[in-house]
Amino acid sequence: MAGEPQALPASRAKLKMVIDGKAHEFPAGLTILEACQRVGIAVPFFCWHPGLSAPAVCRQCLVEIKGFPKPIPSCYTLVADRMEIITNSPKVLDVRRQMLEFTLLNHPIDCPICDKAGECLLQKHYFDWDARLARNDGSKVRKAKVVDLGRHIVLDQERCILCTRCIRVCNEVARQADLVMAFRGDRQLLTTAPGKRLDNPYSLNTVDVCPVGALTAKDFRFSMRAWELWATPSVCPGCATGCNIEIHAARNRIRRLVPRLNPAVNKYWMCDEGRLSYKPVHQSRLAAPTVAGAPASWDAALAEAARLLAAARDKSPSTLGMVLSAQMTNEDLFAFSRLAGENLRIDRVYLTGAEQGWCDDILVSADKNPNTTGARLIGGPTLRSAADLKQDLEAGVVTALLVIGEANSVGPLDSLPILVVLAWHRDPPVSAASVALPLAMWAEVDGSFTNRQGKVQRLHAAVAPAGQSRPGWEIAVRLAEALGATWTYANARQVFSAVCEKATLMSGADWGKPEIPVQLRFANSRG
């Protein structure tokens, strides 16, 4: 930085500068790289990441500044008044090409077997900024190909381009210095710090930020080519934080979850636990409706469920209860609350959910349910707890139950004479149920969760519902029909609008635009 101290002018001041011959104004405090990005000028980079500090180690973002003898890393240099920047002079392009040539010198010829191929920054930058034949035909420096770094991560040291993004993720996001660089020159390699493993709760973010295929997730490794994935925006169901994610699916199966930028919730990150929260979507799902344990058609099962519930209601409404789950979407919660109030006259509505777990002050919340806030809001003050349910069951106050979601936490329900269960999985309550109906999960439906901050966030269906399962609100509509009512909800959006009308806290929520899954191949390399 030419030894000159960067004097920061008063904030909000606009700095006049020239980039590639065009005059621009920027606020103070921006780096040159960010300034270029704002005006749509492409500058390549490996080590810079918008969510991390900038060490300027890759030298890929070099630009010329008038008056400076050497090219300057733009990711590290702040904009200054009357600065003149050239990003596309032959000299700049040449030094960038030379840096790429160095980076490629010892890079293994792994594209056909590399997990990152197709979304690799090195591939992208070579193609965009170099695209010349190799000049070196010598042998490459060999390093370890399979290094087991931790619970979730495998490292290929040959592929590593030494950008240190992963080290900074550990230091700055997870706040644990697990990774370091060792040795120098072309022997330099990434490794764990002495006596450490890469086992922090945010370790999989290192795979996302890795510009090449050096760090790979054990869960995703070799399972799918990146360009065959279709990305759908969604929200992590792992805890009440509600990290914004992209579901990456192919052939109707979720292959991985990756974080999606939301500055107000999770920035660029998510925790390792959340990444694996897609597993239950494809595990031991309840595929078809059952009546008394035997498979039945939807019509028969719905008719039987309605008959049982109506009988319980007509006999004595006070013995009929409904169990909601804090993992249900707002739309499902609302539809069943309406069913309970208008059609079944249930006043004993309980809220269950996953048990409390560990938490930290980074992202992980102790409440492992994605929609506790929404459930409390829609359920209202009369909502009873799981403990109340246990008590009422033991006391025999409740003899008929409509359970939605997973009710494992409630305890054995075998003794109940009437038990209608809407379940995601083949849980024990399903085998005890008089009628069990398969329920579509969060990744299979359009809907919304309300996170711990009260933000209503949209889910988009990324895969088809498993087996014959259907979204909860739809089952509620059909149950209401079977009980003699006529509801007019035709899709989740209409239910959402109804929730917004009813629940004041959600009144500002927006359903948003329809999102079409994007194939990663044609979203181009993302890096």
Add this chain to the structure above:
Amino acid sequence: MDERAPSQTARRVVIGLGDAANLPEADELPTESMPLNMGPSHPAMHGTVRMVLEVDGEKIRSVDVQIGFLHRCFEKEAENATWTQIFPYTDRLNYVSPMLCNVGYALAVEKLLDIDGRIPERAQFIRVIVGEISRITDHLTCLAASAMELAAFTVFFYLMKAREWFWELLEEVSGARLTHSYVRIGGVVADLTDDFCPKLRDVLRRCRAAIADADKLLTGNRIFRDRMDGIAIITRDDAIGWGLTGPVGRSAGLDYDVRKDHPYLVYDRFDFDVPVGSKGDNFDRYAVRLEEMRQSMRILEQAMERLPAGPVLLDDARVALPPKREVYNTIESMIAHFKLIMDGIVVPPGEIYSFTEGGNGELGFYIVSDGTGQPWKCRVRPPCFANLAVLNKILPGLFIADIVPTFGMINMIGGECDR
């Protein structure tokens, strides 16, 4: 034709041919029009096409040409394929001259990429050579099939044999007899084989003889001339009005050949003539094609003479695949190969209409790119689509038997017309 209802007509019994010949025209048996289906699968239909005729006896009153039986969603498929993956689809446009379709498509994309000035000269010469060979095979097919349908079966064998010699040559350079996919954006996929030129010279010599034989068997043949002369006349104005190009347009006196009027590749360096007809009838269309083959042979000889040495594919890793040796042994070329195959060539956003002289006339590609590895739109202007449309105008008034030579001389190619 007499349209009186039977009841109003005085009936006369005709006995013997003598009486019939002396019958005044007005007293002919009254007839009424009848619908007649020709095709979609018919021995005298070159492609799969259906004509719904309204005939009055043997005379055609009106015709409704129905196309689309060979529709393969070319344009939609192209939107879902990378720029390079489209070449095999272009092979299947005009499948008797696939090289011309290859070249026409490649030129359009190259213009959009702004690399049309950098295509190696040898590649341009090779494109001319394989293209003109394709033009000859196109015309050979057209004339052979039409002659056969007019009962000149010998000619069919002579010309088809000649076509096969050419296709053997193209198979030698491209690996496929018919669906060559030989051209690439930036050049051609491989150089000509070592002894290609001597072999081609030999084939040209034999083909000249075959064409001369066919010429002798047909041009002076009374039966052939009776079926061709003065039949299905297209005027020059009609040719312009209906957008007729290629041999069909030129036979009607429209002196338009893209190779001459808007030269592309290296066509402006060759000495060749464009034959133009005077009457616009079936015979003119036959004669124009016969002469065009001879002119194509002239071009071929000049091109072989002046064929320069050098690369046959643009040396640019963003457009053309690097050599396999580099791909397997260096990371740079591996990445380039990967990006070109998986993402496709990145064509800058824009639109282009590029046109060449195909076997049947002006073969145009209108392409829109949105800057990704696939076209946003890839529309073809198939010459025989326009040429075929004119049948609705020229067939009425002719006899059913005239459909066969007329349709043959229009030379509808289903793959190209229906796309």
